[in-house]
Amino acid sequence: MRHGIVSTKIVKPYAQALMSISVNHGLTERINQDVAFLLDLLDKSQDLNQFLANPLVKAEAKKAVLRKIAATQVHPYVLNFLMLLVDRRRILWLQGICQEYQLLLRELNQIVLAEAIATIELTEKQRQAIAEKIKEMTGAKQVELKTRIDPNILGGLVVKVGSQVIDLSLREQLRRLANSLMK
Secondary structure (H helix, E strand, O other): OOHHHHHHHHHHHHHHHHHHHHHHOOHHHHHHHHHHHHHHHHHHHHHHHHHOOOOOHHHHHHHHHHHHOOOOOOOOOHHHHHHHHHOOOOOHHHHHHHHHHHHHHHOOOOOOEEEEEEEEOOOOOHHHHHHHHHHHHHOOEEEEEEEEEOHHHHOOOEEEEEOEEEEEOHHHHHHHHHHHHHH
């Protein structure tokens, strides 16, 4: 638990600083692309994660690797930000900072992140209908809808918006029916 509190106290201010830079320079979308690139990189390379988190690796070595990987891929502000994170020994929280930046950008743009879980692939029309319903529920301007297939729900749909879960699955309906029959 303590690690989570420390992490939040580090992640949030750095993400807010990056957001402030991006807003002040009109680069929110460009920096968001860079953040997505970094998250993808960290997600695909466990070796890079371990290298950056290793306290025995000198700061200059970490900077050299980051420059080699990111210098031509990210905006100079983001590269400078990475160097700052290394200097301040905060680079091991890069993934959390990037995720928090994306969260702040969604809030800024009034975008809600939602997940729809179904037994089959949803059509574009179904995706749009779900997104419209979520907009109505949340008052958001946009919905970023991710879909996932899960045959265990048997049929129907499960929609997650933040901490709210709307379970319209056949599995849930059968569970409710079984509970009512047992009473």
